[in-house]
Amino acid sequence: MKYIYIAIILLLMLVPVRTLGQGINFEKGTFNDALSLAKSDNKLLFVDGYAVWCGPCKKMDKTVFLEKEVGNYFDKHLIAIKVNVERGEGPRIKQKYGIEGLPGYVFIDGDGHVVYRFSSAMPTGQFMKEVELAVSYSKDKNSIGRLAERYKVEMNDEAFVRVYLDKMKLSKSINYADVLDHFLSIQLSIKEASKEMVVLLADHSNEIIFGSKADEIIKRNFGSDVWKLYVRKDIREKYQGLKRKMVSTTTNYAISKKDTAVLELAINRASEAGFKSDLAQRKKAYSYYYLQTGNGVKYKAMVKAENNAFIESIDVAQVRAYYLNWEKRKAAKEKKALRSRPRSIRLGQQIYTMVENYGRFVTSDQEKKEIVKWMKVAFDINPGEVKTMSNYANILYTFGNDKKAALKIKESAYKLAVKENEKMKDLIKLDLEAMRDGKGIILK
Amino acid sequence: MKNFATVFVLVMTLLEGQIFAQSIQFDKVSFEEALLKANKQNKLIFIDFNAVWCAPCKVMERNVFTNPKVAELFNKEFINLKLDGEREGRAIAKKFNVGAYPTLMFINGKGEMVYKKVGGLNASQTIKMGDGALQSYRSKYGLVKLKELFPSKRNDEKFLKLYFEKMKEYGESPIEGIESWLKVQTEIKEADVDMMEFLLENSKYLIVDGKAEEIYNTNYDEYWDIATSYEEVSLKNMKYNIVNNTRGVAYKNRNPQALRAFIVNWKELPANRKKTGVLMDYELDYTWFSKDLGKYKVQAAYYLDSIVGAKSLKQIHKDDAIFYKDYKENKYRPSLIGDSVLKNLKIGKEALWQIAAIKKTTYKYLTLCKTRKDYKKVIKWVNYGIQLSSSNYEMYNLKSDVLNKQGKTKEAIKFKQLALDKLSKRHKKRPFLKEELNKMMTAD
Numbered sequence A: 001m002k003y004i005y006i007a008i009i010l011l012l013m014l015v016p017v018r019t020l021g022q023g024i025n026f027e028k029g030t031f032n033d034a035l036s037l038a039k040s041d042n043k044l045l046f047v048d049g050y051a052v053w054c055g056p057c058k059k060m061d062k063t064v065f066l067e068k069e070v071g072n073y074f075d076k077h078l079i080a081i082k083v084n085v086e087r088g089e090g091p092r093i094k095q096k097y098g099i100e101g102l103p104g105y106v107f108i109d110g111d112g113h114v115v116y117r118f119s120s121a122m123p124t125g126q127f128m129k130e131v132e133l134a135v136s137y138s139k140d141k142n143s144i145g146r147l148a149e150r151y152k153v154e155m156n157d158e159a160f161v162r163v164y165l166d167k168m169k170l171s172k173s174i175n176y177a178d179v180l181d182h183f184l185s186i187q188l189s190i191k192e193a194s195k196e197m198v199v200l201l202a203d204h205s206n207e208i209i210f211g212s213k214a215d216e217i218i219k220r221n222f223g224s225d226v227w228k229l230y231v232r233k234d235i236r237e238k239y240q241g242l243k244r245k246m247v248s249t250t251t252n253y254a255i256s257k258k259d260t261a262v263l264e265l266a267i268n269r270a271s272e273a274g275f276k277s278d279l280a281q282r283k284k285a286y287s288y289y290y291l292q293t294g295n296g297v298k299y300k301a302m303v304k305a306e307n308n309a310f311i312e313s314i315d316v317a318q319v320r321a322y323y324l325n326w327e328k329r330k331a332a333k334e335k336k337a338l339r340s341r342p343r344s345i346r347l348g349q350q351i352y353t354m355v356e357n358y359g360r361f362v363t364s365d366q367e368k369k370e371i372v373k374w375m376k377v378a379f380d381i382n383p384g385e386v387k388t389m390s391n392y393a394n395i396l397y398t399f400g401n402d403k404k405a406a407l408k409i410k411e412s413a414y415k416l417a418v419k420e421n422e423k424m425k426d427l428i429k430l431d432l433e434a435m436r437d438g439k440g441i442i443l444k
Numbered sequence B: 001m002k003n004f005a006t007v008f009v010l011v012m013t014l015l016e017g018q019i020f021a022q023s024i025q026f027d028k029v030s031f032e033e034a035l036l037k038a039n040k041q042n043k044l045i046f047i048d049f050n051a052v053w054c055a056p057c058k059v060m061e062r063n064v065f066t067n068p069k070v071a072e073l074f075n076k077e078f079i080n081l082k083l084d085g086e087r088e089g090r091a092i093a094k095k096f097n098v099g100a101y102p103t104l105m106f107i108n109g110k111g112e113m114v115y116k117k118v119g120g121l122n123a124s125q126t127i128k129m130g131d132g133a134l135q136s137y138r139s140k141y142g143l144v145k146l147k148e149l150f151p152s153k154r155n156d157e158k159f160l161k162l163y164f165e166k167m168k169e170y171g172e173s174p175i176e177g178i179e180s181w182l183k184v185q186t187e188i189k190e191a192d193v194d195m196m197e198f199l200l201e202n203s204k205y206l207i208v209d210g211k212a213e214e215i216y217n218t219n220y221d222e223y224w225d226i227a228t229s230y231e232e233v234s235l236k237n238m239k240y241n242i243v244n245n246t247r248g249v250a251y252k253n254r255n256p257q258a259l260r261a262f263i264v265n266w267k268e269l270p271a272n273r274k275k276t277g278v279l280m281d282y283e284l285d286y287t288w289f290s291k292d293l294g295k296y297k298v299q300a301a302y303y304l305d306s307i308v309g310a311k312s313l314k315q316i317h318k319d320d321a322i323f324y325k326d327y328k329e330n331k332y333r334p335s336l337i338g339d340s341v342l343k344n345l346k347i348g349k350e351a352l353w354q355i356a357a358i359k360k361t362t363y364k365y366l367t368l369c370k371t372r373k374d375y376k377k378v379i380k381w382v383n384y385g386i387q388l389s390s391s392n393y394e395m396y397n398l399k400s401d402v403l404n405k406q407g408k409t410k411e412a413i414k415f416k417q418l419a420l421d422k423l424s425k426r427h428k429k430r431p432f433l434k435e436e437l438n439k440m441m442t443a444d
Helices: A004-018 A031-041 A055-062 A068-076 A090-096 A124-139 A146-153 A158-170 A176-184 A195-203 A213-219 A227-230 A235-240 A242-257 A261-268 A281-291 A294-313 A316-331 A335-338 A344-359 A366-379 A387-397 A403-419 A426-437 B002-022 B029-041 B057-064 B066-077 B090-095 B123-138 B143-154 B157-170 B175-184 B193-201 B209-227 B229-253 B257-270 B279-289 B293-310 B311-329 B336-347 B349-368 B372-388 B396-407 B411-422 B430-443
Strands: A042-048 A078-083 A104-108 A115-120 B044-050 B079-083 B103-107 B113-118
Touching: A031 A078, A042 A055, A042 A090, A042 A124, A068 A078, A068 A124, A078 A090, A090 A104, A104 A124, A104 B209, A115 A124, A115 A146, A146 A158, A158 A176, A158 B157, A176 A213, A195 A213, A195 A227, A227 A426, A235 A242, A235 A316, A235 B209, A242 A281, A261 A281, A261 B293, A281 A294, A294 A344, A316 A335, A316 A344, A316 A366, A344 A366, A344 A387, A366 A387, A387 A403, A387 A426, A403 A426, B002 B209, B029 B044, B029 B079, B044 B057, B044 B123, B057 B123, B066 B079, B066 B123, B079 B090, B103 B123, B113 B123, B113 B157, B113 B311, B123 B157, B143 B157, B157 B175, B175 B209, B193 B229, B209 B229, B229 B257, B257 B279, B279 B293, B279 B349, B293 B349, B293 B372, B311 B336, B311 B349, B311 B372, B336 B349, B349 B372, B349 B396, B372 B396, B396 B411, B396 B430, B411 B430
Parallel strands: A042 A078, B044 B079
Antiparallel strands: A042 A104, A104 A115, B044 B103, B103 B113
16 A cells, blocks of 8 residues: 555656656657648747767757756747657658758758758757757748748749848758759849859858859859959868869769769769769769669669679688687787777678668569678678677568578677677667567668 | 690790799899999889888888889889898998988989989889889980079079979979079969968978078968968968978088078977977087087087986986876877887986987097097996986997997997897897897907
8 A cells, every 4th residue: 555655656756747848848750740740830840860879969868958948948839859860761851851960950841941950969058049040040031931932933033042042051951052053044243253252152162063153153263363362261161172062062963853964074073173083983973873863773783793793802711710810819908909990890881881772772582682692791701790790680681581590690789789888789779679570670 | 745845835934924024123233233234225223222121111022013014114114223221222322312211213324313202102103103214214304404404594484393393203302493483483473372372282392591481471461361271270380391391401411501590490489399309419410511520529528418417317217207107197098109109208208318319429429539538438428328228229239339449349249239139029220230240240
């Protein structure tokens, strides 16, 4: 009887804490559920992009996110959701909304427009300042969402497009190369040889692609006396890194438009950024392009022989022996061994990435068998290494025909990770639970 | 039977071909003979200046000189010599001012250098070097020709630019060329960003009291307004680099004027920028370079006496022990550099510094010793040095050399043996000491 009282008191103590909702209340459902909730409640969606191994993410969870005033503000203005960027729908959301750096925060309005973003752990004051900024942007009559709608009809109004561009810079938008290019082709108010143009292009330097209007203006004016006057300090820094940035912006643009003509531009002009423009580089660019655009047939045709050659080039017995010997040296606290990592670990990671990528497009049993065989090499050259074991189990589980064997390897990987207190033990646990439930696990 | 003979011949030719094709054939002739040969065949001599202790030399020997493509080029185009710059090739190394290993040098039949590279290269870099040497030899702007023209073209802006660029390419110092070009060039305005970039790019070739320093000082503020945060650091450091480059030039050419210019500027540096080196030591080197040997003798004796008398041995050991303890407990991190610093600090920071100073100055003083009184002084300094560290070989070795010069061979042998006992089995100096010991023993 006494115990019941205690239990009741304990429960009473616990219940108010939960319902009062101290701290941020994260939604449990899917991303789309949260998004529609945001729309119907007329609130802003806050996405907390995290990974299980990310220390700063945990720090925010245990500190800032638990604070009462933060919670109150969120309850009033925002719907919050946590997204593990490496699992489930996470990778897709990360890609779609451009989450970069962890923890990465994105604010999305009910119509799916990104209103603001920022990243990394920080004290409450700074965090709330950013959040309030995001909320004010969403309530603004010139919010990014409204401007995006207006752009459809007012795109030829120079003054309007300029407002839209400025807003995109403020809200740290991404992937708006088209808008920038359109603005430059219709605008009449900014002279090329002016400080305003120099600054404008620096401000939007992440959105400049080869062959665009901005590219032409830069070609014509960079190094001119007028531009030299203004290309200074941090603006100069932007221009110094511009060509490199343009290679990646153009490549990503080609992927988003599925346009190999644009990809060709990126490849042919990569040398301007100090990259090689040779055949190997071209092949790399194309295989990345096919991978990202989901063109499995072409991707596989491109890399299959290369992958096989890579696997065959590894002298399994020798690399494995080196690994085992390194483990021994490490156990004996040999300084050199403690400082170094054997090549097999790097090879194992390379193989895993290779298999993950290829795995996205395998269809036949023959192909599945082949990639399991590749991954087996990684497993064989790193006997007893947690990460490789775990990765091998993933591949075996997803593409092999012996789920039990996969589970067993995953279990030993988890045990080992716990024993060695590996950072990735939480991640392995998640996969392990999914495997036990017979669910699919997400690779990439 | 005929078939057998064919096969036999084939195998033999293959074998022979392989022997010749697979690695560079180094001639076993003297430098003079090689010169004659080069003259006769209208070829260049390639010299690989190496040293017993030089690891990159060994790597090149094993991996690069055995590369078939490298071998093909070098065997076809050059007369190849391999010289140990500290043994049989000592005189030639000195003649061509070889100060680091490996030095890879190309010399024409007249004994003039046409191309040089310092430091280990891989196979493709080596082939590039070979091609560069041939180009220098055959082109109308080869190194020899350019050097010949230089004195008469000191007002020729175009020539001077070509001159310093080619000097860099051929592995010679472009310092004089750059200075001359800066004095007459009309291509770049001195306050322009392009000039700033030029100076930053060439900062290791600028010296004090010249046009470069003048441009830097005059335009510093304007450059500062242009520089990115990264460039700001280089811009600030350039001032110190210019001073230190001057020291490099002074020592390389053993030039007293340059050393005086360095000393004057070095004195002005803030304390944290002149941690290396001691004024008295620089002054001594100045006197030595000026060939004022009488003065040197007096100065050196004064310097060494001041080292010996400055602090008691007990105090030095005590201070060093404190410094070592502090470093080990608070600053030491396991790494290649960290370990080697720790090892040295264990011997003693001040002790090691004093040993180095005594060694350097005493060897020079030794060449000037005439009277018994002179030798008595030397022995006093050396005996003091021996007490600085019981584990360091250098002072024992020095004492052996002093005794040997005095004709006290028996004692000299004893100390050489003591020095050897302090060296680890794989110490790079071991073979030298061993050789010296053998020489003394056979002379005895």
